[in-house]
Amino acid sequence: MSKMQEEKKIQRIGVLTSGGDAPGMNAALRAVVRAGLYHKLQVFGIKRGYEGLLDGEISEMNAHSVSNIINRGGTVLLTARSKEFQSEEGIKRGKAMADIFKLDALVVIGGDGSFRGARDLHRIGVPVIGIPATIDNDIGCTDYTIGYDTAMNTVKEAIDRIKDTASSHERCSVVEVMGRNAGYIALNCGIAGGAEACIIPEKKFDINEDIIKPILSCRNAGKHHYIIIVAEGVGGSVEIAEKIKEATGITTNTTILGHQQRGGSPTVRDRVVASLMGAEAVSLLARGITGRIVAMKGENVVDLDIEEALGMTKSIDEGLIETSKILSLY
Ligand code: F6P
8 A cells, every 4th residue: 555645734743652651652752742843743742542532631742841751661641551442432532532632643652452543543534653662572563662672671680680599599480571472572581681491472382391301401411590481471480480390399489570571761772763763753744644654674764554564463583592492501
């Protein structure tokens, strides 16, 4: 599908953050507001994602509204997972509210679910641009999502700390990391954290072959501590730890890292990618181009048709899985 040229000149844009927060959302918001002002657009912040759109929690932003937020995790606009917006009725009410506030277009910063809402709005005549932001990096149309690098660095630091105590006590630690149904965080942090095994939802696993055997062969080679990464999409990390203890006799702890992975000041990569994506989203709107998702292909910022983008899938790098196995051999 070719890029859609809007007949009406875009002058007033709304911006919202939606779904799980991700470090760098603020940097993207800042870029949208500042680039919007540069292009002489009026920019309106919508609170609490689609919930705020439905409730009309919409107010104009200026350059100062986004001062001193590039360094902050979370989202100053607040966010929500809106159930109502998953219905046809909700989408229609969203359009009605965009009309009341005379918004010519919306910029949606969020993950897959948020993009489905954006696509549905676009289908009924609300021009949109999507910016991918989720720690999970699980959006098919883009190689990179805002927040992923910061989350991985948080996980890496946690693994390093857990390793200190696991090695002092000669224990095994099972560390469960986020990622929804994807293993990107788990696999990369398994490599970065020097894990003995890394279990991800994309690969079936056998507890004896993929966890117990590697631990025992490491022990026989003289190793005294073990880190096992389990992606939340696999689940059962407590049960896995019990089975390890049962089979090996090694004291095994479980740490579920949880929501700390979503917080914290964004890394340089997340700040820069978010800034580039935010600026690109507005540059498209200033040229009258809508119905696009801004994405990363390698190191380049590109834009894709929203309908096509939502149908895209990506798969985890098999080479990376192989390398992680090779490197975990003691
Ligand atoms: O999508 C980000 C994420 O943190 C996932 O990794 C996780 O599965 C989910 O959100 C948790 O969502 P909530 O904070 O709503 O429980």
